[in-house]
Amino acid sequence: MEVNNSEIITREMIAEDLRNAGIVRGDILNLKISLKSIGKVEGGADTVIDALLDVVGEEGTLVADSFVEPFPVFLRFMYKNRISDDSSLSYAGAITNAITKRNDVFRATHPIQRFAAIGRYAKELTENFTAESEPYGFLKQMAQMEAKNIRIGGKDKVVGVGTTHVAICDLKLKQKKIAKGIYYKDSSGKIKFFRAGWANGCPVGFNNLIDVFRENGKIFSEGKVGEAECIVTSMKDTLAFEMELLKKDPSVFLCSNPTCHFCSFTWKASKYTFFHAFRSALSKKKIKKIINLTAVYLLGQYFPKH
Numbered sequence: 577m578e579v580n581n582s583e584i585i586t587r588e589m590i591a592e593d594l595r596n597a598g599i600v601r602g603d604i605l606n607l608k609i610s611l612k613s614i615g616k617v618e619g620g621a622d623t624v625i626d627a628l629l630d631v632v633g634e635e636g637t638l639v640a641d642s643f644v645e646p647f648p649v650f651l652r653f654m655y656k657n658r659i660s661d662d663s664s665l666s667y668a669g670a671i672t673n674a675i676t677k678r679n680d681v682f683r684a685t686h687p688i689q690r691f692a693a694i695g696r697y698a699k700e701l702t703e704n705f706t707a708e709s710e711p712y713g714f715l716k717q718m719a720q721m722e723a724k725n726i727r728i729g730g731k732d733k734v735v736g737v738g739t740t741h742v743a744i745c746d747l748k749l750k751q752k753k754i755a756k757g758i759y760y761k762d763s764s765g766k767i768k769f770f771r772a773g774w775a776n777g778c779p780v781g782f783n784n785l786i787d788v789f790r791e792n793g794k795i796f797s798e799g800k801v802g803e804a805e806c807i808v809t810s811m812k813d814t815l816a817f818e819m820e821l822l823k824k825d826p827s828v829f830l831c832s833n834p835t836c837h838f839c840s841f842t843w844k845a846s847k848y849t850f851f852h853a854f855r856s857a858l859s860k861k862k863i864k865k866i867i868n869l870t871a872v873y874l875l876g877q878y879f880p881k882h
């Protein structure tokens with residue numbers, strides 16, 4: 577729907593835009609939504625969620641990646657009181673945190689990847705995703721269930737199509753980084769420490785792939801929701817495509833910034849060395865960056881380990 581910048585955006589307008597963007601009844605949706613990008617939404621984040629539910633109906637499912645921020649393992653003594661549980665807020669934004677507060681929400685018990693879901697398959701998806709699960713196994717299962725990924729917002733606000741991490745983990749691409757983790761309660765209520773042992777990705781590098789998906793016909797549909805661009809993809813299609821892409825070139829998801837702490841020298845497949853990163857950060861007088869990169873170089877370890 578065409579909106580001018582001062583217009584208030586309603587639940588009905590969002591629902592209409594979602595239908596026009598290819599969302600249908602019964603869809604299982606992985607949500608990547610920037611609320612601010614949509615415009616002035618009457619009622620805020622809950623209105624967007626209600627509109628999504630209007631379109632997918634009772635037989636549909638909404639999933640939000642309500643991840644909890646871990647901290648560096650060597651600083652764990654400072655975080656003894658921060659215990660990941662169902663009420664832990666996510667760093668993933670307004671829509672995600674609004675979903676975690678819904679009455680009918682189910683949340684995974686994985687200490688960091690506490691996915692939140694509502695709708696038909698919410699319980700089934702979340703109940704078996706625990707500290708012992710394969711990292712990003714949740715999204716892999718969604719891909720197998722023919723779920724769609726919906727991005728609402730520009731490349732500066734929303735990251736990826738939901739499956740790139742799955743491909744990176746499945747191919748066991750190694751990244752050097754500082755170990756991170758978080759405290760959590762296991763099923764018997766005992767407090768334990770969970771160590772994250774998987775590789776991470778770069779927002780810029782992941783979003784560079786959007787154009788590659790488009791050029792190769794891997795975008796299911798595109799449109800607008802309010803003022804924001806909306807891209808819908810089949811998670812099964814993007815995952816299969818990314819597996820092929822990454823097998824051919826394991827550096828395809830890295831950005832070109834030599835000082836990027838996600839990319840740079842940290843991946844086995846990166847063209848940069850620590851020397852490139854250090855020299856570039858030094859020439860830009862980025863002191864904090866120099867400290868971060870040096871810490872990863874000296875203290876980091878490769879993940880995954882096997």
Ligand SMILES: [Zn+2]
Pocket residue numbers: 778779780781830831832833836837838839840
């Ligand atoms: Zn990067």
